[in-house]
Amino acid sequence: MGSTFAHCVIALLIASTFAGSCAASRDCPFNNTNSQLKHGQNWWNRPNKTQGAAPNKIIVGGSEKWHFGFNYTDWALKHGPFYINDVLVFKYDPPSNGAHPHSVYVLPDFWSFKNCDLSRARKVANGTQGSEYGYEFKLKIRKTHYFACGESNSIHCNLGLMKFSVLPIPRGWHK
Structure with missing residues (x-):
């Protein structure tokens, strides 16, 4: 009791x-x-005051882009809120001259995110899709989205801090 x-x-x-x-x-x-x-x-x-407003295109990590050793969870907390229909752009260098490749995975739940367990994750971008214009992921629905880099047997996620989550909200709910 x-x-x-x-x-x-x-x-x-x-x-x-x-x-x-x-x-x-x-x-x-x-x-x-x-x-x-x-x-x-x-x-x-309730009515959405900014209905019809153009979605934001947000480069994940800003000028840092998507790379090993940058704290993306901290970045996401500082750059929110994120809105439904916003587009996350993952930009990263393609693997060359022995450089480690990067990728983008969408993880199914918090447990997988916390433990960097990619066994049930969905790979949405490979090592070359982040070059030039980057890989774009649209936040279509109001649910928590968990992202991680799955390269080097999840070391990029575990030790490299290449993971973050966002919960997009409808436009007009934040001032």
């Missing part, structure tokens, strides 16, 4: 902190006085 009570208290504290931080915002999805909502609408199907 003590454990259940503690979990409830923690959940209540988190919920109250979130609600308190967004209560003053007109765009807060939990604010019942949101003037954009019409009768019968909920926060998840």
Whole structure:
């Protein structure tokens, strides 16, 4: 019982902190006085103020591009939020003169991401697709997307920090 009570208290504290931080915002999805909502609408199907806005094209890593030894999780946290229909562009040098190749994998879940387990991952870009214009991945749906480089038996993911995740949100939900 003590454990259940503690979990409830923690959940209540988190919920109250979130609600308190967004209560003053007109765009807060939990604010019942949101003037954009019409009768019968909920926060998840409210009108999108920037509907029709062009999606962003974001170079993964910015000027650093996609390479071994750069912290992409930190990069993603600093460069969010990411929106539905934004395009992530993975740019990396093709393998040459003994240089290690890079790739892009989409991992199925957090466990695979945390452990750099590519056994159930889907390879979406090989070692040459990142050159010139780069490989483009469109964030089509609102779900967490987990990305990693799978080269060198997952060493690029594990030791090289070549992994990150993003949860795209609908446009107009962030100010």
